[in-house]
Amino acid sequence: MKLGWRSRHALALLILALVLVVISSIFEITNVLRLSTDRAATEATLAIEPVQQIIAQLSEQRPEATIAELAQDPQVKRVLTPALAFAPSVATIIVCDPRGIAVAHAIPGNRGRPIDRLPPFPRPQGFRGAFALLLELRDRQNYEITADLIRGDREFGSVRAHISGTLLGDEVRRVLRRGLLTAGIDILLAVGVGLLLGRTVSGPVRLLEKSVVAIREGRDEPIPEKGVEMFEHLARELNILRDRVQMEPRVLASVGQLATGLAHEIQQPIQAVKFAVSALRDARDMPGDEVDGYVDDAKRAVDRLHNAVNGFLTVVRLKPMHLSSVDLNALLTDIRDVLETEANLTGLELDLDLDPHVVETYGDAQVLRQAVENLVKNAIQATPSSEGRVRLRSRYEPGAVLLSIEDSGPGIPPEVREKVFNFSFTTKERGTGVGLAIVRQAVEMHGGEVSLDSEVGRCTAMKIRLPIRSAPAVNSRA
Known part of the structure; x- marks a missing residue:
């Protein structure tokens, strides 16, 4: 037995x-x-x-x-x-x-x-x-x-x-x-005290065992961080591991989508290079201007390939490696302070509208900051000078926080709205199409979602909805 x-x-x-x-x-x-x-x-x-x-x-x-x-x-x-x-x-x-x-x-x-x-x-x-x-x-x-x-x-x-x-x-x-x-x-005392201690220890051990099984099976079950000090610390580390393990599938899914976009993006430049190379086989019989035209076409296609690959690498390197408690209101305030001068130089007002009920969430502060900064910079660039404003807004929702970056720019046409988050899509002459792809991946890696509301000729609102995740408790005795 x-x-x-x-x-x-x-x-x-x-x-x-x-x-x-x-x-x-x-x-x-x-x-x-x-x-x-x-x-x-x-x-x-x-x-x-x-x-x-x-x-x-x-x-x-x-x-x-x-x-x-x-x-x-x-x-x-x-x-x-x-x-x-x-x-x-x-x-x-x-x-x-x-x-x-x-x-x-x-x-x-x-x-x-x-x-x-x-x-x-x-x-x-x-x-x-x-x-x-x-x-x-x-x-x-x-x-x-x-x-x-x-x-x-x-x-x-x-x-x-x-x-x-x-x-x-x-x-x-x-x-x-x-x-x-x-x-x-x-x-008798030793056995009694030992059994009491064993019961104190066995409970957290079994709870940790169940939590590890849940992580292995992909279930989202936070581990209660209470009990003996060393088990509090272990539970805290397992919660961090759980969050990272759960983020990995999102990262891989985002990378897969980006890879699909990259493959689609590079098809046309590759075809252009292939056509130019084929035409240049008979370069001896061509006028010099025609040869230069084919070479310029090939160079532009290679530049597009270069930009597409660099943009892809920029996005896939985005990984939340430093998880901590993030005060989203403080994050918006700091971004406003950093970009306010840039906005004022173009004649724009950069406003804050913060909900005091917004609570902290758990994530990578630097990754979230980069995503929100990209949206604010896009809003500043899209809003006409001397007559507009950009507003950074936060709102508390049950179980989530809603961040929105609103501008009074010309809006986005309906046929463009579905493409703005696609990899390498841009409406700017020198844009790379990477910025909003980074925003989408950063938000999705935190279990959130990003959406767009726009009215042509009036305004645009980029909205980020992030689930509230409790940070593992920090043991003050440690």
């Missing part, structure tokens, strides 16, 4: 939590045993030292007395039992003669009995030593720490402290139980 993303996430968190608990438990066991053995050794040493010091003093005062005689001194009895009160890890303290017979015992009934030697108290080093000691404590093994009694250069007895493995093991197990309880709580 294949686990889902959330199940795999929970399982991974559980395994990670268990690994962390095991590692932390290893360190905890090692640390607890080291501290416990250090404390037990310190307690045993502190319990032995008073007894050892008193016997050493008595030995100096009574150098002929045996260890059994010295152990019966009241001073030894006074320190033997109270020493255990401050050493909870120490089970008993014994004074033995060289044969191992107890001459003094914290438990009086054991005095005079032989005392078996116990394993020396271990001091574990590292995890292996701690684990080995932990296994020994399961058997409730006791240990001893011994301090020899020296008279001259000869051992005449010893003081032994027996450390209870039961007490030490109980203390270690108590600490470990507390640690396991804490570890269990930590695991």
Whole structure:
């Protein structure tokens, strides 16, 4: 059975939590045993030292007395039992003669009995030593720490402290139980927090996955830019990618239309060149003026080809590569400020009529500016001097913004209106027919449309309708 993303996430968190608990438990066991053995050794040493010091003093005062005689001194009895009160890890303290017979015992009934030697108290080093000691404590093994009694250069007895493995093991197990309880709580918290975070992350991930599928299938579905900061940034980048992907078909369609126009445009110059070249085959039998005429015809045809190709390249290079929020009212105002002097020099007034309800849209500001500037310049050139005006107007529509460039020029005849946006079509003597083709492509690449209203003898209005696209939110924390 294949686990889902959330199940795999929970399982991974559980395994990670268990690994962390095991590692932390290893360190905890090692640390607890080291501290416990250090404390037990310190307690045993502190319990032995008073007894050892008193016997050493008595030995100096009574150098002929045996260890059994010295152990019966009241001073030894006074320190033997109270020493255990401050050493909870120490089970008993014994004074033995060289044969191992107890001459003094914290438990009086054991005095005079032989005392078996116990394993020396271990001091574990590292995890292996701690684990080995932990296994020994399961058997409730006791240990001893011994301090020899020296008279001259000869051992005449010893003081032994027996450390209870039961007490030490109980203390270690108590600490470990507390640690396991804490570890269990930590695991539950880790898994719970992990699942909560997983749910927080899985939602945006699935949303992004659906959005990528929508982009692949060509559906226009904006990605909500909310949630975790990194997903906001990723959604913003995917929205930019979506806009660019959606613009590509429009660009290709426009280029295809332009290529068709170019093919139609160059047919006549090619035929003219072909005819001139064919005629010039018999140039030896022609008068010089006739030869020059054919050459001039060929040159004019080549010039037309050159202009057509250059115009085509100018248009197809137009691509929106820098997408951002565009304030269309500010764009019109800036264009008016730039071209106002040119209009005034010809005696024209350049007016603004802006709708304050127009909102920003998302696109390439430079491409849109070039398109609107072309329309304004055409309007200035088409309007008679000293008696006209050109107006830049904006209007808000539901889901769109309408820009119009209106002039009081002579208008455009009906038979010309259908051709003005065609590639290489121009009514100017030295025109290239590229300007309005650029306008159409720029607008269509932004998902908009351009249209023309004109009344012969009165006015012309070039209208651009652009859909309102929300720019991806900019994260102020980034």
